[in-house]
Amino acid sequence: MCRVDGCYRAPTKFSHLCEYHRNVDRVHGDPRQRGVTKAELKPYQNVIRDYLARRSGPRAEAVIGRDWGCVSRRAEEFLEAANRGRPQNVHERRAAQIIVSVSKEYNAMEIAILCMALGYFYADQPRRWASDRGFQYQAARMLRRLAQGETDFKWRPDGTMVRSSAKRCAPSVTRALWSSIEATNFVGYGIQIRREIEKGRELKRKDHIADLREILGPGAFAVKGEAA
Ligand SMILES: [Zn+2]
Incomplete structure (x- = not known):
């Protein structure tokens, strides 16, 4: 079985x-592991965008640009080394081509927002991930979908085109992509942003309890953890 x-x-x-x-x-x-959809990720991308706009420091964009720049430069150098005749693993090569293609199509900030949203999603819905590996594959898949030629499309009977899921790719390409994503720390930033937002919510809840207590009068109810 x-x-x-x-x-x-x-x-x-x-x-x-x-x-x-x-x-x-x-x-x-x-x-x-079930595949992540764009629609599922979208609210998280909005939260991240909003957070970055309201709370990040003035150099945040520069930091992100530098981090992604490192990854994308490394991919370019890898591909150039092959042109000089160095033998290369075909899967690592495909991963590098994907990184370079994504870099051409999107700016670092958009790529970072996608990865941060994935980090937020990871921490926010732990049961959505069958395992860490399941999550890593989803992250790599979402990044890959930004690259040219990595999305399959179908034609509807009425002649319109629908973009569908990411094309199939070898697990070693996915793993190489994940290690590039990991090198940026973007997923980790997303997890931290969620923690920060949750902290704010927790403070608000405490304020609310304090208000309620004021209204109801001392001794009206005991809050968990504060034994009478
Ligand atoms: Zn089965």
């Missing part, structure tokens, strides 16, 4: 997983 709970399909040869879950595992990094 397939290793995934609740799945009763037969495993394939050389695998503990059925055909379906083996496929999900390859694409999403974990047999139980």
Whole structure:
């Protein structure tokens, strides 16, 4: 039986997983991981954008530009080394091409906002991630979708084009992309931003309790953790 709970399909040869879950595992990094959609990520991107606009220091954009610049320069240098005849791994090469393509299409700030939103999402909905690997694959996939030629599209019967999911790519390309994302710290910044926002909410809740207490009078109710 397939290793995934609740799945009763037969495993394939050389695998503990059925055909379906083996496929999900390859694409999403974990047999139980569901793909993240743009719509799911959008509210988080808005929160990050809003936070950066209201609270970041004047040099934040420069820091982000520098961090992404490092990653994108490294990818360019990697591709140039191949032109000088250095043998290269085809998957690492594809990952570098994706980074360079994303850099051409988007500015560092937009890329950072996407990654920060993923970090926020990661911390905000821990149950949405089957595992860290599942999350990392989603992050790499969302970044890859920004690159030219990395999205599949279909034609509707009425002749309009719909962009659909990211094209398939080898797990080692995904892993190489994740290590580039990790090098920027953007995901970590997103997690920290969430913590900061939550702290503000917690303070507001405390204010509210203090107000309520004032209205109801001392001794009206005990708050958890303050035994009478
Ligand atoms: Zn299965």
